Structures are given as C-alpha cells and as structure tokens.
Amino acid sequence: MDEARAIDAFGALAQETRLRIVRLLVTAGPEGLPAGVIGEAMGGASSSRMSFHLSQLEQAGLVTSRREGRSILYNATFPALAELIEFLMRDCCRGHPDVCRPAVAALSGAAGSEAVRAAVPDKGAPTSAA
Amino acid sequence: MDEARAIDAFGALAQETRLRIVRLLVTAGPEGLPAGVIGEAMGGASSSRMSFHLSQLEQAGLVTSRREGRSILYNATFPALAELIEFLMRDCCRGHPDVCRPAVAALSGAAGSEAVRAAVPDKGAPTSAA
DNA sequence: GTCATATCTCAAGACATGTTGAGATATTGA
DNA sequence: TCAATATCTCAACATGTCTTGAGATATGAC
Numbered sequence: 282m283d284e285a286r287a288i289d290a291f292g293a294l295a296q297e298t299r300l301r302i303v304r305l306l307v308t309a310g311p312e313g314l315p316a317g318v319i320g321e322a323m324g325g326a327s328s329s330r331m332s333f334h335l336s337q338l339e340q341a342g343l344v345t346s347r348r349e350g351r352s353i354l355y356n357a358t359f360p361a362l363a364e365l366i367e368f369l370m371r372d373c374c375r376g377h378p379d380v381c382r383p384a385v386a387a388l389s390g391a392a393g394s395e396a397v398r399a400a401v402p403d404k405g406a407p408t409s410a411a
Numbered sequence: 412m413d414e415a416r417a418i419d420a421f422g423a424l425a426q427e428t429r430l431r432i433v434r435l436l437v438t439a440g441p442e443g444l445p446a447g448v449i450g451e452a453m454g455g456a457s458s459s460r461m462s463f464h465l466s467q468l469e470q471a472g473l474v475t476s477r478r479e480g481r482s483i484l485y486n487a488t489f490p491a492l493a494e495l496i497e498f499l500m501r502d503c504c505r506g507h508p509d510v511c512r513p514a515v516a517a518l519s520g521a522a523g524s525e526a527v528r529a530a531v532p533d534k535g536a537p538t539s540a541a
Numbered sequence: 542g543t544c545a546t547a548t549c550t551c552a553a554g555a556c557a558t559g560t561t562g563a564g565a566t567a568t569t570g571a
Numbered sequence: 572t573c574a575a576t577a578t579c580t581c582a583a584c585a586t587g588t589c590t591t592g593a594g595a596t597a598t599g600a601c
Contacts, residue, residue, distance in 0.1 A: 288425055329578090351577045363511060373496065426589085459549075
C-alpha cells in the first residue's frame with residue numbers, strides 16, 4: 282500500500298459513522314449487509330447519508346458492493362484492512378520492532394510468547410522506545 | 412484505545428504532511444527532532460504550518476514534545492502507534508484471524524511461518540474472507 | 542538589556558467534508 | 572403497466588480543515 286492510498290484509508294476511518302460501518306461489516310463477514318440494514322444499525326441514518334459514507338468507504342477501497350435483488354450488499358475488503366495494518370506496522374516497527382510486539386501479543390491474548398518474539402523482527406533497535 | 416481516540420489518530424494520519432512527520436519521527440527514534448528540522452524535511456514548510464500540524468499530532472497523542480534550549484523537540488509516541496495497530500487488528504481479526512496473518516507475516520519477512528500462525532489467534536473463522 | 546533564533550498564536554481566506562431534503566433510478570410483484 | 576421498495580444522485584447549507592502572513596513569546600548569546 283502506498284502513502285496516498287493509506288491517507289485515503291485513514292481519512293475514511295477518521296469518522297465515527299464510517300468507522301462503525303467498517304467494524305459492523307467486518308463482523309458481518311464475507312456475505313455482507315444491505316445498505317438499509319447498515320443504516321438501521323447506525324441509528325436509522327438517512328439513505329443519502331448512508332450512501333455518502335458507503336461511497337467514501339468504497340472509494341477508499343475499504344468496502345465493496347454488489348447488487349442482489351433490490352438491495353445493494355456491502356462487505357469489508359479484508360485485504361485492504363490487512364494492508365493498512367501492514368503499512369502502519371512497517372512505519373512503526375522500522376527500527377523499533379519492540380513497539381509492534383505488544384500489539385501482536387495483545388492480539389494473541391497469550392503472554393509475551395516466543396511465537397510473538399519470532400513473528401516480529403528484531404533488527405537491533407533500542408529498547409527505550411517511549 | 413477507545414473509538415474516539417482511534418478516530419482522532421486516523422484523522423491525524425489522514426494528511427500527507429502529518430503522515431510524513433510521523434514516519435520521519437519514527438525513524439528518528441526516541442531522541443526526537445526539533446520543529447525546524449522537521450519543517451526542512453517537509454520541503455521548507457512555514458513555521459506556522461509546522462506548528463499547526465505538530466499540535467494536531469500532539470492532540471491526537473501520536474507525538475510528544477519537550478523544550479531543549481531554543482528548540483522544541485518532537486518524537487513519535489510509539490505506544491500510541493502500537494495501540495492504533497492493535498485497534499485495527501482487533502477489528503479486522505475479530506473472527507477473521509486469517510486476514511491479519513499476512514500483515515504479521517509481511518512484517519517478519521519470513522514465509523508464513525508457524526510463529527505467525529501462533530501469534531494470531533484462530534477462533535474458528537471462515538477462510539473465504541475476501 | 543538588547544539582539545538573534547526558534548517556535549507559537551491568531552485571524553482571514555480558500556477549500557473540503559458532512560448533513561439534509563427532494564427527486565431520480567433500478568428491481569420486484571400485482 | 573403501476574405501485575412499492577431499496578438505494579443513489581444532486582444542490583444547498585453549515586461546519587471543519589489547511590494555508591498564509593503578521594505578530595507574540597521564550598531562550599540563549601553578547
């Protein structure tokens with residue numbers, strides 16, 4: 282993911298309604314949800330407001346849409362989310378792998394395991410990264 | 412990291428100058444850089460422009476500042492970056508751990524290793540997450 | 542104290558973003 | 572074809588963001 286694309290993605294996520302939409306669609310999985318249901322979940326947002334935010338997310342590449350009958354189903358673009366995470370991690374781990382370890386460790390739930398230490402590279406960065 | 416804080420952070424990163432500042436400060440490490448040097452690196456941005464963006468980043472918790480002589484040194488807040496990554500991973504891995512694995516794997520540079528598979532939890536999610 | 546340096550603060554203007562409401566478009570069923 | 576449903580598109584408005592330039596503030600050297 283290049284810088285411009287990351288900026289678009291960050292911008293798309295920097296808004297309450299859109300961030301919630303993404304989280305909702307992530308939990309909804311690959312089947313997706315129709316715009317109307319998403320609007321309901323957003324507290325009964327107007328259709329034009331939904332359309333606006335959904336198109337912003339789609340332009341940013343974070344969701345995709347497909348028509349199914351009368352409805353248009355949206356789903357999260359998981360690869361784009363993964364790339365965004367990777368973009369952030371590259372920035373923040375470049376020379377500071379000890380910073381990313383806690384994030385990965387928190388994910389795994391387990392204590393700072395050997396697995397985590399193995400997953401995050403250690404290029405000999407300082408430990409006082411705070 | 413809660414939703415509101417994540418939105419602030421995403422908003423702060425959704426701007427070319429600010430994203431570059433963060434990347435610069437990450438590579439600069441814990442010693443940090445003076446505002447003037449950062450401005451130079453941003454193509455000679457005006458001091459008021461720098462001040463604006465740096466204060467945005469500081470409000471979002473992504474950088475911290477301290478005075479040292481005449482200069483004010485800024486450095487990246489690594490824990491905040493790590494929390495942001497964790498926030499994103501939680502969203503995107505909730506039920507879809509196979510999505511986060513590539514990101515972690517890309518970080519480690521190594522092929523999709525056992526270490527990575529161990530670091531990212533597998534709660535029995537579908538594999539067709541795309 | 543005075544001066545130079547480094548940075549911040551403030552106000553103004555241009556531009557971008559988010560919301561609303563009215564109306565257009567596509568799909569389905571009677 | 573007609574009506575109902577689901578969603579999009581557009582224009583208008585309010586609000587927020589970014590840049591600029593002028594001036595204020597803090598620090599250190601003379």
